[in-house]
Amino acid sequence: MHELGRTALDLAPIALILGFFWARFLRADRAMARRVLVGALHLAAGLTLFRIGLEGTLLPLGAELAEALSARAVARGDGLSFAAVVGFAVALGGTAALIEPTLAATADRVRDLSGGAVRPMVLRGAVAAGIGLGLGVGVVRLMLGLSTGMVLAPMVAALAVLALVAPRGIVPLALDSGAIATSVVTVPVIAAYGVALAGALPERSALADGFGLIVLAMVGAALAVLAMATVEARRAAQADMQARRDGP
Amino acid sequence: MAQLRALATALGTTLRDMAPILAVLGLFHALVLGGVPERPGALLLGLAAVLVGLTLFVRGLEMSLFPLGEALADAMARRGHPVWLMGFAFALGFGSTAAEPALAAVARTAAEAMVGDPEFPATEAQLAAIAAQIRYGVAVGLGLALVLGVWRILRGWPLIALVLPGYGLVAAVAVVSDAAFVAVALDAGTAATSAINIPLMLALGIGLAGVLRSRNPLVDGFGMVVLASLAPMLLFLAAAFLLVG
Numbered sequence: 323m324h325e326l327g328r329t330a331l332d333l334a335p336i337a338l339i340l341g342f343f344w345a346r347f348l349r350a351d352r353a354m355a356r357r358v359l360v361g362a363l364h365l366a367a368g369l370t371l372f373r374i375g376l377e378g379t380l381l382p383l384g385a386e387l388a389e390a391l392s393a394r395a396v397a398r399g400d401g402l403s404f405a406a407v408v409g410f411a412v413a414l415g416g417t418a419a420l421i422e423p424t425l426a427a428t429a430d431r432v433r434d435l436s437g438g439a440v441r442p443m444v445l446r447g448a449v450a451a452g453i454g455l456g457l458g459v460g461v462v463r464l465m466l467g468l469s470t471g472m473v474l475a476p477m478v479a480a481l482a483v484l485a486l487v488a489p490r491g492i493v494p495l496a497l498d499s500g501a502i503a504t505s506v507v508t509v510p511v512i513a514a515y516g517v518a519l520a521g522a523l524p525e526r527s528a529l530a531d532g533f534g535l536i537v538l539a540m541v542g543a544a545l546a547v548l549a550m551a552t553v554e555a556r557r558a559a560q561a562d563m564q565a566r567r568d569g570p
Numbered sequence: 571m572a573q574l575r576a577l578a579t580a581l582g583t584t585l586r587d588m589a590p591i592l593a594v595l596g597l598f599h600a601l602v603l604g605g606v607p608e609r610p611g612a613l614l615l616g617l618a619a620v621l622v623g624l625t626l627f628v629r630g631l632e633m634s635l636f637p638l639g640e641a642l643a644d645a646m647a648r649r650g651h652p653v654w655l656m657g658f659a660f661a662l663g664f665g666s667t668a669a670e671p672a673l674a675a676v677a678r679t680a681a682e683a684m685v686g687d688p689e690f691p692a693t694e695a696q697l698a699a700i701a702a703q704i705r706y707g708v709a710v711g712l713g714l715a716l717v718l719g720v721w722r723i724l725r726g727w728p729l730i731a732l733v734l735p736g737y738g739l740v741a742a743v744a745v746v747s748d749a750a751f752v753a754v755a756l757d758a759g760t761a762a763t764s765a766i767n768i769p770l771m772l773a774l775g776i777g778l779a780g781v782l783r784s785r786n787p788l789v790d791g792f793g794m795v796v797l798a799s800l801a802p803m804l805l806f807l808a809a810a811f812l813l814v815g
Contacts, residue, residue: 331669332670335665335668335669336662342661347645347649360633361633365626365631368624370623380591380595413594421584424631427628427636430632470744470753471741471744474744475744475745482738491788493729494729494790498772498796504759504760505760505763509760513757537757
């Protein structure tokens, strides 16, 4: 019931705003109204079910594993155990991004807009790799006790460089993709992971150290999409040159 | 019959998307904790809820928020004055965040982090007031960020020129200070962007760029969401300096 209330609270103001502008700007269209209403019901039911399931399964499982892994790493103190903590963070962050519904819907829309040129799974894979790597960097930072700024600043610098090198058309989508992919799944998963990890490591506070992971994941996703587009553009240019050389 | 088949296909796609995270959790569970997870029945039921919920949600987005948002942006850009578009953008940003429970929770945490300093004792009432100021400040800021996003698409400004200074400022503050409220501000970007308003922001940008002849929706339509996530970060930092000093 609590989850249903949360979903309703999310939807109510938006429904009012959309209703007002719809009445003002769109002609009465029964078929569209019906479709939107049915879609909104799908949306509300889906979001509610999804949140209930997430809170009963993926979140506690991920937090339990993060706690067990970091407790073991602290107890043993060897490199391999710490590597396992980072590896789990990368794997969990990346795979969580793959089930992010806003990213899935956006990737489908991008496929349609690009006439099939941008394949949804390629975009989602790049975003997932970036989220995983960003989270991994954040976990290393947390274990070494570096400040978030020390890792965020180089990543922002890399973003500036890649944005210049990458094909111009991909930059807005790449910048947006990090923010799109940090939504209903990855944010609670990452937050639960950060709190569990900061709690297990000695001399870390959940408030100062549990935060700062999400922003790294966001910038990581933008970096990964830019890098992917740059590599693809280079490869396409090389193939083009090769074809010209082979030609008459 | 055709609808059932479509549903089965959609469920299969979602299951394929879920397979990697299930494999990761299962693998690490077997390696680290060993044995079977507690209450396997409840776990399976929960996973089924995730599977069905995810499928319904993506379908609902593609049926309602995406087409409606794009149709509205299209109609306003064609028939209305740009002021209407900006009003819509502002209403969308403000309306979807002012009541957002996630933002309320983060605003509260930020207020606690700000007054956590023993040199700055605060009463419970002051704490609530600061949290409310942050919350409405962010809601207004988000509305303005979306107005800026619309303006950017209309004028054809490059997105990177707006985003890079924002991230740069956030990173610079994080380098200089590692106070708790800075850490909270860094992650506040996602507090105001939700599964409901992200699709609408995308639809607004894509719909608007689709109407303008010299704009490509795939290139110029994106950028609203990153602006919307930068706004709370910058506003949290601004609030910390204005309210606490």
